Amino acid sequence: MRTFATKYLLALCVALAGATTFPVWAEESEQDAAAAQTDNATIDQTKGIDQSVDYASLRHFGPWDDRNYELTAADIALLPKDDEYRRGIPAFFKIERRKEGIAEGFPIGEHYPRELDKDFLIRYGGLLQDGVLHRRGLGIYYHPDPANPPPPVIYTSDPIVQAMPFSVPVNGETAMAIGDNETSIKYNPVNPSVVIAGSNGPGGQSQNYSVDGGVTWFSAGVLPSTCCDPAMEWSADGTVAYAATLPSSGGLRAGLFRSTNGxxxxxxxxxxxxxGSDKEWIHVDKSPSSPYLENVYLTWHQGNVMFFSRSTDKGVTWSTPISFSSAARGIGSDITTDAAGNIYYIWPSSQAATANIYMVKSTDGGLTFGAPVIVQPLFDVFDFPIPSMESRRAFIYIAADTDRSGGPNDGRIYAAYTALHPSSGGTTATNHAWIQVAYSDDGGATWALTTTPHSEADIATIDRYHPWLEVDTQGAVHIGFYDTRNSTNRTGVDFYYNYSVDGGTTWLDETRVSAATSVNITNGQEWGDYNGIAAGPTEAIMSWTDNRVVGGSPLQKSYVGRVQNMAASPTFLMSGSPLNQSVCAPTATPVALTPVGINIGAVSGYNTPVNLGFGPGLPAGFTGFFSVTPVIPPGSSQADLTVNNVAAPGLNALTLRGSSGGIDKDLALNVTVATALPGASNLTAPANNAVNVSATPTFTWTASAQSASYLIE
Structure with missing residues (x-):
């Protein structure tokens, strides 16, 4: 089979002699001409994944289809020059079928199967031209939604390697509603339909939100008196969103804002x-087995000295900041936690004398940390110039996460970063950027490198940098990064994605997520310092700074792209609302709570019934039932509960549990109960009738049992 593929590759090389792009074919049959008259699609050469291909020339093989943009010269080499013309069949599908035939051991020769057109319509619905799916015949019945065309499945160029898709389906990309550069993005851990994103903007940190999994975006405005460096996070129960930033308060400080409405x-x-602070980042311990569940951790640096603070009340109050050894100074850190709640705080050195990546570990929820451990040595520190980042320079940053899946790599810690390749020459033109991923299987004591998450053979001609990494609940490692392969002289970028299901031992071929190449701009930001990625149960969503040409000029915007999470296993999702309630129950007569709507979603076609219950049982004074149980995903139910004065006054934590196929998912329902009228409260300071009191006094008073709030008049 290798000989078969090589035969066509040699034929292509002869045809390409003296040419710089794949040629427009001189010969054109009458069928070609007739097809061209009905094929009015616009072909944008810049969208092609391989700029050595003349994409307009692919009309020689069939009508245009936008999915042709994913073809490379190696793919097209599989098509004979005098390839049989089949009406309505684009080049990408012919190549897909030829690769399938090779992988199955029965290569397609001169003639395609007679039912090739029906096969195409069943798989893809019809031609996708200028972003519009033109369904016909069987395609209308197999693909009823023309707004969501199925993605192509193109097989690896060398069929000997593997008969599997070389890229994951890209489900779409769009600009955020507001924001320019340096982005961060996070799914709600309980309801992945809700997504938050932050970005630098001209007036401060811009906030965005989505309620449909990142397909459409809305502006939440600009956080007042802020600068930059957005970092998004959620509480483990999904009730609180966090936007870390650098507020301006007599200089830049590390701080955050909270949201309770998604x-x-x-x-x-x-x-x-x-x-004075810089490059803050935020992390929440979301492990149910952790004694520090819901702890919030914030990192930053002051004068290159790394700092840390924690909150144990969902970000309302914070501990006195602590700092780490000034000998291991750095800029740009990340924190991750494991299932036991251990904290791994990782950063790159900013000093040439200590050119390493460092980690400190805490085993007590951030009260104390151990001595710094070297994760990996660096070939350079802080940043370095490359053709696409010659003025701001490529930033050496850390993106860390931990496998908490319970799978074969459970507990493995990952740290991804941009590195200067050892072959670099020290100048913009001779420097080369690549991405490294370090890992530890012994709690951070020792570290090694995974295989490189992109090709290494083309280091001299392609830069990759600014990665962000996240591990999903199945243990798959997802990574997104900039890639210069589609630009001239390494000056522009696209955003690419890759993932590994074996802990970084092997990676899938890189997938282009951005639909257009961004050009180099010299506005002081270029592409900022970092990007974002979040791995959900059905999709991986990523955000980046985009400088594509719009209306003849580059326009800087924050973009979001979505790809299918091919590593996701079938399971169900569970969400509910409202999950925070207050009620007065002064007598033995039960008082009804607001009904809690329960939604059960399906991942990868999961349809095993989900039994709903209260685990491990209801507290004293509470009774409840579900309107529907079991629920077959996707479906819904309602939790109806009552409470009386037998309940403990104050906060009562209830658990709504869904169980199916050995999988349990819990929702935390927090109910604050008052069983009696509050008593009197007395002012203690300032005293009544006091004089010479500040215009902004601090009031203190004696607490009143079972009070929910106080009004000062």
Missing amino acids: GQSWGSVILVSTG
């Missing part, structure tokens, strides 16, 4: 650091 609006600023 990122649609944000509360007041909470300052954490007390000195």
Whole structure:
């Protein structure tokens, strides 16, 4: 089979002699001409994944289809020059069928199967031209939604390697509603339909939210008196969203804002650091087995000295900041936690004398940390120039996460970063950027490198940098990064994606997510310092700074792209609302709570019935039932509960549990109960009738049992 593929590759080389792009064919049959008259699609050469291909020339093989943009010269080499013309069949599908035949051991020769057209319509619905799916025949019945065309499945160029897709389906990309550069993005851990994203903007940190999994975006405005460096996060129960940033308060400080309505609006600023700060990042411990579940951790640097603070009340109050050894100075850090709640705080050195990546570990929820451990040595520190980042320079940053899947690599810690390749020459033109991923299987004591998550053979001609990494609930490692392969002289970028299901031992071939190449701009930001990625149960969503040409000029915008999570296993999702309630129950007569709507979603076609219940049981004074149980995904139910004065006054934590096929998913329902009228409260300071009191006094008073709030008049 290798000989078969090589035969066509040699034929292509002869045809390409003296040419720089794949040629437009001189010969054109009458069928070609007739097809061209009905094929009015616009072909944008810049969208092609391989700029050595003349994509317009692919009309020689069949009518245009936008999925042809994913073809490379090696793919097209499989098509004979005098390939049989089949009406309505585009080049990408012919190549897909030829690769399938080779992989199955029965290569297609001169003639295609007679039912090739029906096979195409069943798989893809019809021709996709200018982004519009033109369904016909069987395609109308197999693909009823023309707004969501099925993605192509193109097989690896060398059929000997493997008969599997070389790229994952790209489900779409779009600009955020507001924002320019340096982006961060996060799914709600309980309801992945809700997504938040932050970005630098001209007036401060811009906030965005989505309620359909990132397909459409809405603006939540600009956080007041802020600068930049957005970092998004959620509480483990999905009730609180966090937007870490650098507020301006007599200089830049590390701080954050909180949202309790899915990122649609944000509360007041909470300052954490007390000195000039930079490059803050935020992390929440979401492991149910952790004794520090819901702890919030914030990192930043002051004068290159790394700082840390924690919150144990969902970001409302914060501990006194602590700092780490000034000998291991750095800029740009990340934190990850394992199932036991151990904290791994990782950053790259900013000093040439200590050119390493460092990690400190805490086993007590951030009260104390051990001595710094070297993760990996660096060939350079802080940043370095390359043709696409010659002025701002490619930033050496860390993106860390931990496998908490319970699978074969459970507990493995990952740290991805941009590195200067050892073959670099020290100048913009001779430097080369690549991405490294380090890992540890012994709690951070020792570290090694995974295989490189992109090709290494083309280091001299392609730069990859600014990665972000996340591990999904199945243990798959997802990574997104900039890639210069589609630009001239390494000056522009596209955003690419890759993933590994074996802990980084092997990676799938890179997938282009951005639909257009961004050109180099010199606005001081270029592409900022970092990007974002979040791995959900059905899709991986990523965000990046985009400088594509719009209306003849480059326009900087924050973009979001979505790809199918091919590593996801079938399971169900469970969400509910409202999950925070207050009720007065002063007598033995039961008082009804607001009904809790329960939604059960399906991942990868999961349809095993889900039994609903209260685990491990209801607290004293509570009774409840579900309107429907079991629920066959996708479906819905309602939790109806009552409470009386037998309940413990104050906060009662209830658990709504869904169980199916050995899988349990819990929702935390927090009910604050008052069983009696609150008593009197007395002012303690300032005293009544006091004089010479500040215009902004601090009031204190004696607490009143079972009070929910106080009104000062």
